[in-house]
Amino acid sequence: MATPSSTTRPLIVQKFGGMSLATPAHIKGAARRVAELRATGANVLAVVSAMGAATDGLIQLAYSVSPHPNRRELDMLLSTGERVSMSLFSMALSDALKELVPESKAISFTGSQAGLLTDETHSNARIIDIKSIRVQEELTKGHVVILAGFQGVSPRTKEITTLGRGGTDVTAVAMAAAFSADRCEILKEVPGVMSADPRVVNEARVLPALTHLQLLNMTFWGAKVLHYRSVELAATHKVPLRVALAHDAKPSGMPSVTSDSDSGTDIRMETAMNSFENDRVLAVNSHADVRKLRVKTPDLQTALQKLKTRLLGNSLPLPQILHARQAGAMEVLITAPAESLEAQISCLKTDPSFEIDSRAYSTVTATCQGSYTTDLVVRFSESLASAKVETLEVLQGPMSITFLVEASAREAGLKTLHGFTA
Numbered sequence: 311m312a313t314p315s316s317t318t319r320p321l322i323v324q325k326f327g328g329m330s331l332a333t334p335a336h337i338k339g340a341a342r343r344v345a346e347l348r349a350t351g352a353n354v355l356a357v358v359s360a361m362g363a364a365t366d367g368l369i370q371l372a373y374s375v376s377p378h379p380n381r382r383e384l385d386m387l388l389s390t391g392e393r394v395s396m397s398l399f400s401m402a403l404s405d406a407l408k409e410l411v412p413e414s415k416a417i418s419f420t421g422s423q424a425g426l427l428t429d430e431t432h433s434n435a436r437i438i439d440i441k442s443i444r445v446q447e448e449l450t451k452g453h454v455v456i457l458a459g460f461q462g463v464s465p466r467t468k469e470i471t472t473l474g475r476g477g478t479d480v481t482a483v484a485m486a487a488a489f490s491a492d493r494c495e496i497l498k499e500v501p502g503v504m505s506a507d508p509r510v511v512n513e514a515r516v517l518p519a520l521t522h523l524q525l526l527n528m529t530f531w532g533a534k535v536l537h538y539r540s541v542e543l544a545a546t547h548k549v550p551l552r553v554a555l556a557h558d559a560k561p562s563g564m565p566s567v568t569s570d571s572d573s574g575t576d577i578r579m580e581t582a583m584n585s586f587e588n589d590r591v592l593a594v595n596s597h598a599d600v601r602k603l604r605v606k607t608p609d610l611q612t613a614l615q616k617l618k619t620r621l622l623g624n625s626l627p628l629p630q631i632l633h634a635r636q637a638g639a640m641e642v643l644i645t646a647p648a649e650s651l652e653a654q655i656s657c658l659k660t661d662p663s664f665e666i667d668s669r670a671y672s673t674v675t676a677t678c679q680g681s682y683t684t685d686l687v688v689r690f691s692e693s694l695a696s697a698k699v700e701t702l703e704v705l706q707g708p709m710s711i712t713f714l715v716e717a718s719a720r721e722a723g724l725k726t727l728h729g730f731t732a
Contacts, residue, residue, distance in 0.1 A: 319352055319452070320351075320352045320353065320492040321352065321353045321354075321489055321490075321491045321492055322352050322353070322354055322355075322491060322493060322495065323354075323355045323356075323357065323482050323483075323486040323489075323495065324344060324354060324355070324356050324357070324482075324495045324497055325356075325357040325359075325459065325478060325479060325481075325494070325495065325496050325497060326340050326356065326358050326359065326399075326497050326556055327497065327556065328359040328361060328363070328364065328365070329498070330497055330499055330556030330557060331360075331399070332361055333362075334402075336556075337361075337395070337398050337399055338402045338406075340356075340399065340402075340497070340557070341402035341403040341406050342402075342406045343497075343556075344356050344406070344454060345407050345409075345410045345411060345454075346410060348407065348410070348411050348454055349410045352492075353449050353452070353454075354454045354455075355445070355457065355486075355489070355491070356403075356454065356455070356456045356457065357456075357457045357458075357459045357478055357481050357482040358392060358395040358396050358399050358456060358457070358459060358478070359392060359395060359459055359478040360388075360391025360392050360394065361391070361394065361398075364391040364395075365388060365391050365475075368387050368388055368390070368391055369388070369649050371387070378656070380625075381432035381433050381625040382432055382625075384432070384433065385433060385461075385469075385472045386470055388460075388472050389420070389458070389460070389461040389470050389472055391460075392420075392458035392459050392460050392461060392478070393420060393458050395458070396418040396419070396420070396456045396458040397418055399418065400416045400417065400418040400456045403416035403456065407454065413452065414452050414453055415451075415453045416453065416454045416456060417448055417454075417456070418455075418456040418457070419445065419455060419456070419457050419458070420458045420461065421457070421458055421459075421460075421461035421470075422461070422462065422463035423444060424440075424442050424444065424445050424457050424485075425440055425441035425442045425443060425444070425445070426440055426442070426462035426463070426481065426484070426485075427439040427440065427441065427462060427463060427464070427465050428462035428463065428464055429464060429466075429471075430464040430466055430467045431471065431627060432471055432472070432627075433472060433474060433625075433626070433650060434473070434474040434628070434650070435462060435464070435471035435474075437462060437473070437480065438465075439465075440484060440485065442485070442488060442489075445457070445489075446489075457485065459477060459478025459479075459480075459481040459482065460472055460473055460477035460478045460481060461481075462481075473539075474627065474647065475647035475649075475650075476534070476539075476540070477537065479496060479536050479539075480540045480543065482494055482496065483540040483541075483543045483544050483547075483549055483551070484543055486544075487544075487547035487549050491549070492550070493549075493550040493552060494544070494549050494550070494551050494552075495551075495552045495553075495554060496536060496551065496553045496554075497555070498535070498554075498555065499555070499556065499557075500535070500555065501554065502516035502518070502555075502574040503517050503520060503525065503533070503536075503553050503575040503593075504517070504535070504593070505517055505592070505593045505594070505728065506594045506728045506731075507534075507595070507596075507724070510721055510724050510725070511724055511725055511728045513728065514728070516574070516575060517592065517593065518575060519575065519576050519577075519578065520577050520578075520592075521578065521579065522541060522577055522578070522579060523545065523709065524592060524677060525541050525551075525577050526542060526545060527677045527707070527710050528592075528593055528595050528677050529541050530630075531595050531597070531675035531677070531710060531712060532595040532596045532645075533595040535553060536551075536553065541577075544577065548579060550577070550578060551576070551577035552574055552575065552576050552577070553575045553577070554574025555574065589678060589679060589680035589686050590679040590680065591677075591678045591686070591727070591730040592676075592677045592678060592679070592731065593676075593677050593731065594674065594676050594677070594724055594727045594728045594731065595675050596673050596675060596723070596724055597632070597645040597673045598672050598717065598720060599645060599648065599651060599670070599672070599717070600632065600643055600645045600672055600717075601651065601655060601666065601667065602643055602667035602671060603642045603643075603658065603665070603666060604639040604640065604641055604664070604665040604667070605617065605640040605642065605664055605665075606639060606640075606664075606665070607640055607663065609636070609640070610634055610635070610636055610640050613634070613640035614631075614634065616661075616663055616664075617642065617658075617664075620657065620658060620661055620663075620664075621657060624657050626653055626654055627654075629645060629646040629650070629651065629654055630645050630646060631643070632644065632645060632673065632712075633705055639665070643671075643714070669716065670716070670717035670718075671702070671714055671715070671716065671717055672714075672715055672717045672720035672723075673705075673712050673714055673715070674699075674712070674713045674715055674720060674723035674727060676690065676710065676711050676727045676730065677709055678710065678711060681706055681707065681708065681709060681710055681711050682706055682708075686711060686730075687704065687706065687711050689730070690711060690727060690730070691704075691713075693726050693730075694713065694723060694727075697722050697723070697725075697726045698719075698722070699715055699719045699722050699723045700715065700716065700719065701713045701714070701715065702714045702715060
């Protein structure tokens with residue numbers, strides 16, 4: 311890991327999501343925000359995503375020339391999206407700094423230039439170390455560093471790698487941990503962490519404060535506000551997080567939301583319970599696309615090993631395994647970002663050991679207090695039944711209750727369970 315900045319200035323890491331950089335005007339607005347923060351005396355490290363839906367466009371372009379894109383080349387292609395953002399952001403920030411902090415300059419780095427070292431896995435690499443000598447030097451001079459998120463380099467293969475969808479969150483939190491930043495701000499097109507997806511549930515509201523563990527549970531079960539791995543890193547390294555709106559105005563098409571706080575959501579290590587052992591539903595989330603596999607093996611351990619061997623042998627990342635059980639054949643519930651899941655399913659279909667359930671499933675999860683010490687699961691089931699949402703499986707955890715439903719019932723399930731939120 312890198313060493314903390316030797317300056318006495320506080321260090322703030324700010325991550326800007328793709329939709330907050332969707333247009334030149336958005337980029338100039340975000341750059342102005344960074345310059346204003348630098349003008350307060352703080353050091354700033356900005357981590358940027360690709361502009362708008364640029365990554366989706368690059369993925370579509372890849373599949374237009376090859377039905378099964380080579381994963382190395384796909385990483386090379388996708389990493390360019392963040393490089394475009396970092397360069398444009400640095401140009402805009404240079405102009406803003408000349409006006410507000412003329413002694414400070416802006417400089418951009420790719421993940422490899424910043425010393426972000428990963429394993430050799432393409433499409434879903436994991437960070438193994440950070441050796442950010444160049445970043446340290448620039449911060450010590452009082453300059454602002456703009457870093458391309460989502461990418462790194464494998465020291466073993468010397469190849470460019472990407473961290474998977476949402477990987478810019480991981481980059482930002484990892485850099486905040488490496489430099490012992492005072493906080494890491496995740497700046498998005500929504501005003502904080504929501505009690506549900508506002509595009510599905512109109513009554514969704516901003517949650518003013520969460521613990522790392524609460525947010526971990528929410529992101530594991532489908533909350534897209536942050537990547538699960540970034541929250542895991544923040545919890546492990548005790549990085550203070552804040553999720554807030556990147557710009558004063560919400561983008562067009564975003565529903566109005568109810569906020570308990572104008573300053574976004576603060577994520578900290580611990581907070582007081584609202585009561586002793588009473589139930590409390592904090593938020594509801596879901597995985598929209600869940601697939602069920604049946605594996606022809608004598609035991610579950612062998613089934614999971616075959617899944618790993620088959621996918622990694624074809625240079626594909628492992629999916630998120632939500633549940634596995636022995637039910638005649640071995641059954642495994644998986645999910646992944648759309649482009650990865652499609653490639654994984656296509657690969658497994660060619661192996662006669664795997665049978666892919668043709669039905670489309672979703673999960674609907676309530677992150678809650680009292681998941682197994684109260685009758686919440688019964689009340690949830692009754693409400694879902696009243697809404698004509700059929701429950702296919704129930705998965706219970708220490709901070710959550712999850713229902714597997716038909717994908718067509720996902721929206722009704724989310725709206726029903728959101729009615730239980732405080």
